[in-house]
Amino acid sequence: MTDKATITLTINGKDYAIAVEPRRTLADAIREDCGQTGTHIGCEHGVCGACTVIVDDAPVRSCLMFAVQAEGKNIRTVEGLANGDTLHPMQQAFMDNHGLQCGFCTPGFLMLAVGVLEREPNISDEDLIDVLSSNLCRCTGYQNIIKSVRAAAQEMRK
Numbered sequence: 001m002t003d004k005a006t007i008t009l010t011i012n013g014k015d016y017a018i019a020v021e022p023r024r025t026l027a028d029a030i031r032e033d034c035g036q037t038g039t040h041i042g043c044e045h046g047v048c049g050a051c052t053v054i055v056d057d058a059p060v061r062s063c064l065m066f067a068v069q070a071e072g073k074n075i076r077t078v079e080g081l082a083n084g085d086t087l088h089p090m091q092q093a094f095m096d097n098h099g100l101q102c103g104f105c106t107p108g109f110l111m112l113a114v115g116v117l118e119r120e121p122n123i124s125d126e127d128l129i130d131v132l133s134s135n136l137c138r139c140t141g142y143q144n145i146i147k148s149v150r151a152a153a154q155e156m157r158k
């Protein structure tokens with residue numbers, strides 16, 4: 001059995017001291033070792049985007065990163081988006097524009113869209129569609145997801 005490494009993950013500003021095998025993915029560590037199950041796992045090999053979280057201000061597929069690589073970095077998950085009872089503009093826009101159906105892919109889309117818009121608030125519609133196409137929604141609800149992200153982009157620019 002591989003020796004476990006003792007690391008501290010900082011998720012949404014809170015530190016989690018955990019012991020993980022070096023091969024453990026960040027997605028598994030976030031969900032199973034830190035109990036933050038809002039991050040979903042779909043394909044486990046970088047295709048679906050359900051596991052997307054923001055690491056040091058960049059959207060990252062947490063199934064493609066090892067937990068040990070994330071030590072000392074600022075990890076943000078869907079649990080950290082709302083401010084108390086006030087939803088993040090992206091969450092509100094998904095609600096208002098029917099951007100979620102079964103909701104399985106939603107945390108990944110939220111974190112991808114927030115990460116991209118924080119870096120590029122004036123992203124073109126064309127580029128936005130291109131970015132969002134990297135995540136999969138098995139309900140094929142892309143139109144409303146795109147509508148939601150566009151609405152949130154306007155709100156986040158204010």
Ligand code: FES
Binds near residue numbers: 044052064
């Ligand atoms: S679970 Fe990570 S990309 Fe699908």
Ligand code: FES
Binds near residue numbers: 104105137140
């Ligand atoms: S809302 Fe069902 S997979 Fe996207």
